[in-house]
Amino acid sequence: MTQAAVVTDHLAIARRYAADPLAWPVAPRFSATDRWYARLGEYPDHEVWLLTWLPGQGTDLHDHGGSAGALHVVSGSLVEDVVTPVADGGYRMNVRHLDAGLGHSFGPRYVHRIVNRSRRPAVSVHVYGPALTTMTRYRLSAMGLEIAEVEHAGVEW
Template structure:
C-alpha cells in the first residue's frame, strides 16, 4: 500500500479552522512581549505542527528549515515573508487565511510589520531537526548559526 503524506498547507488550514478563534486552540494562546511565542501542537511519523504568536515588530532571523519542506498559514493578523531574490530581500505580505508552501531549501525571514498581533500555524515535513540562520552579506547568504532541535528550541 502506498502512503501519501498530507499536503502541509491543508494540514495548517485544518488546525486553523478547528481553532476558529483564540480560545479554540488546543493549548492556551500566549503573546510574549519579549519574543515570539511558539508551541508544538502535533507530531506524527511524517510531519509536525507548530502554533506561533507574533506581536507587532516581532520577527525571525533569515533562516532555513534544515531540509524540511512545509507550509505556514496566517490564522489571524498579517505577516510579512521576505525571501532572497537576486541577492536582495523581497517582501510579500500574507493576511488572515493566506498561506504558502515551501520546499526543503527555502530560506526566508518572517515578521509582524503590522500594528495588531498575528497568529500562524506552521507544518514541517519531516519534523524539524535543525534550522540554519543566515546573514545576507554583499548579496550572498552567510551562515550565522545552526540551531538543533531539542537544544535551541
C-alpha cells in the first residue's frame, strides 16, 4: 500500500490568517514609496506573508520560482492580471478583480501581476509552498513573455 502525498491547502491557510489579524506578529503598515510586506509565519512546507497596497501600488509580472500558493484579500480591493498561454504559442492577459474576502489558489507555474487600482488601501495575505527562494520578473513584448530579472530570497527581499 502506498502512502498518498499530503497536499497543503494554501487558500485555507490564507483565509485562516486573514480571519485573525489580532494573531499576526506584526500590524500592517503602509509605505508611500512601495508595497510593504512582512512574513507572518514560516513552516516546513509553506510560508505566509502580509502585504499592503496603497492606491496605484502593484507588482511587475512575476512568478513564484516554482512555488504554488494562494492569496486572500483582507481589506480593500486588488486587480490581478494573469498571463495565460494560448494555442498559437502566444499569451493573453486575464483580469481578475479581488475584493475583500476573496482569494484563490495558484499552481507553481503561475505568472501574474497585482495592482491596487482602487482609491482605498488594501491588505492581503499570501501563502507560498514551498517557501519562496526565487521570483522571476517578466515583460510582455512582441517576442512573447521575456525574463526581465530573477530575484533571490535573502538578497532582493
